[in-house]
Amino acid sequence: MKQVNITLGQFLPGNSYIHNLDPRTKIFCSLSLMTLVLFVHTPQLLLFYLCVSVLLFFLARISPALAFRNLRPFLFLFVFTIVLHAVFTAGDPLWRCPALHLAVTGEGLLRGVFYTLRISVLVVMASLLTLTTQPMALTDAVEHLLKPFRKIGVPAHEIAMMLSISLRFIPTLLEEAERIKKAQISRGAEISGSLRQKLRSLVPLLIPLFLSTFRRANELALAMDARCYRGGTGRTNYIRLSFSLNDFIAFAMTLAAAVPVLSGVRS
Amino acid sequence: MPARQQRSGHVSISLVLIPLFAALTATGGIIRIPLPPVPFTLQTLFVYMAGALLGARRGAASQLLYLAVGLMGIPVFGAGGGPGYILQPTFGYLLGFPAAAWLTGRLTASLPGRIPAGKLIRSGLTAMPLIIGPGACYLYLNLTFISGTGITLWKTIWTGIIVFLPAEMIKLVIAAVITERLTAISRFREATHA
Numbered sequence: 001m002k003q004v005n006i007t008l009g010q011f012l013p014g015n016s017y018i019h020n021l022d023p024r025t026k027i028f029c030s031l032s033l034m035t036l037v038l039f040v041h042t043p044q045l046l047l048f049y050l051c052v053s054v055l056l057f058f059l060a061r062i063s064p065a066l067a068f069r070n071l072r073p074f075l076f077l078f079v080f081t082i083v084l085h086a087v088f089t090a091g092d093p094l095w096r097c098p099a100l101h102l103a104v105t106g107e108g109l110l111r112g113v114f115y116t117l118r119i120s121v122l123v124v125m126a127s128l129l130t131l132t133t134q135p136m137a138l139t140d141a142v143e144h145l146l147k148p149f150r151k152i153g154v155p156a157h158e159i160a161m162m163l164s165i166s167l168r169f170i171p172t173l174l175e176e177a178e179r180i181k182k183a184q185i186s187r188g189a190e191i192s193g194s195l196r197q198k199l200r201s202l203v204p205l206l207i208p209l210f211l212s213t214f215r216r217a218n219e220l221a222l223a224m225d226a227r228c229y230r231g232g233t234g235r236t237n238y239i240r241l242s243f244s245l246n247d248f249i250a251f252a253m254t255l256a257a258a259v260p261v262l263s264g265v266r267s
Numbered sequence: 268m269p270a271r272q273q274r275s276g277h278v279s280i281s282l283v284l285i286p287l288f289a290a291l292t293a294t295g296g297i298i299r300i301p302l303p304p305v306p307f308t309l310q311t312l313f314v315y316m317a318g319a320l321l322g323a324r325r326g327a328a329s330q331l332l333y334l335a336v337g338l339m340g341i342p343v344f345g346a347g348g349g350p351g352y353i354l355q356p357t358f359g360y361l362l363g364f365p366a367a368a369w370l371t372g373r374l375t376a377s378l379p380g381r382i383p384a385g386k387l388i389r390s391g392l393t394a395m396p397l398i399i400g401p402g403a404c405y406l407y408l409n410l411t412f413i414s415g416t417g418i419t420l421w422k423t424i425w426t427g428i429i430v431f432l433p434a435e436m437i438k439l440v441i442a443a444v445i446t447e448r449l450t451a452i453s454r455f456r457e458a459t460h461a
Binding site for chain 2: 009010011030034070073074077080119122123124126127129130131135138139142158159161162163165166167169170172173174177199202203206207209210211213214216217218220221224
């Protein structure tokens with residue numbers, strides 16, 4: 001079980017232009033860029049956004065090898081996309097398979113590669129946000145971005161608070177599960193064995209896990225009471241978010257990157 | 268939402284229980300049992316239990332929070348995490364979690380104390396289409412529009428629905444057994460509804 005750095009998620013510490021942007025800027029810009037890429041239908045434009053994402057990784061001083069690591073879970077989807085396009089697109093056959101009545105076409109291969117590249121650009125852009133921003137900074141940004149919606153009943157502070165509590169407790173519960181498992185093995189519980197046995201062994205693992213989760217919930221609520229926690233009203237933050245010149249430059253660059261798609265939509 | 272229910276000076280237990288259940292579902296996404304042909308993760312087990320133990324609204328809130336945590340880049344979904352996960356063909360199943368927790372909660376809410384295993388199995392079976400339905404639709408839409416591949420309806424039904432059913436049933440039964448035992452402890456029910 002991989003437990004290293006689970007609270008940091010994909011975050012890579014660094015001190016680059018992108019790392020130092022306000023998290024709100026990063027959320028806004030990456031969402032805008034991703035939306036733009038969804039509207040790309042020509043190879044030239046795709047190449048442009050591929051260059052943009054390479055430039056962004058360069059600005060963040062993150063090696064592109066890490067971008068590839070984020071693409072690994074999509075490998076199956078990519079193979080599937082390329083194969084289906086190659087086989088089902090009409091065109092000049094490059095290679096025939098008479099037994100299955102299928103033919104691989106050049107046009108199909110190109111289309112498959114185009115769609116694969118488009119998904120890759122999207123994934124890479126999305127991963128840049130989480131590679132350069134700590135989950136806690138994202139939580140702060142979410143709270144700030146939701147604040148205007150408090151008037152219509154969105155509990156901005158509570159959402160951010162609950163996000164940080166779950167981030168805090170995921171590693172704890174994983175450790176707890178591991179400890180309960182060992183404790184039950186030491187008492188003679190059968191963890192391995194046939195499929196039926198494996199599934200049965202979940203019951204003595206999960207019941208203590210739930211009981212301890214509820215105990216923790218009560219303790220945490222009591223501890224918050226003891227420190228006079230009373231929600232978001234009048235609460236101050238240790239880290240204050242503020243926009244700097246760099247953030248405005250980032251907004252301007254995002255706008256500039258939007259020009260090719262926006263002009264394409266009009267024509 | 269919890270903010271409205273707070274008594275002055277007391278932290279609502281919901282503010283703590285909701286994130287802890289989100290963390291439990293996350294744990295379920297990380298612990299996996301190697302089971303051929305697909306790895307068996309426990310998320311949906313916690314989805315049904317969140318509905319049954321926390322009630323409809325808080326159960327749904329906990330699953331929404333789980334989605335938020337995963338999208339923030341913590342690897343708590345089946346195959347990782349991060350905002351790019353939206354593009355995964357299997358993201359639709361995750362989208363159904365809050366709705367399924369809500370319905371399970373609604374269907375088991377009338378019971379004052381112990382929730383019998385049979386009751387949860389029936390409620391879970393009613394809620395299961397809320398996970399599998401959006402999941403299969405998303406699979407179809409994702410493969411058709413995002414990767415531009417055509418997929419036949421029959422293939423969607425097979426790879427998107429039927430393949431998942433046996434494992435889903437096993438998880439639901441385990442969830443029901445555990446919930447019955449947990450809710451039999453009276454102290455436990457009091458804690459969740461404080």
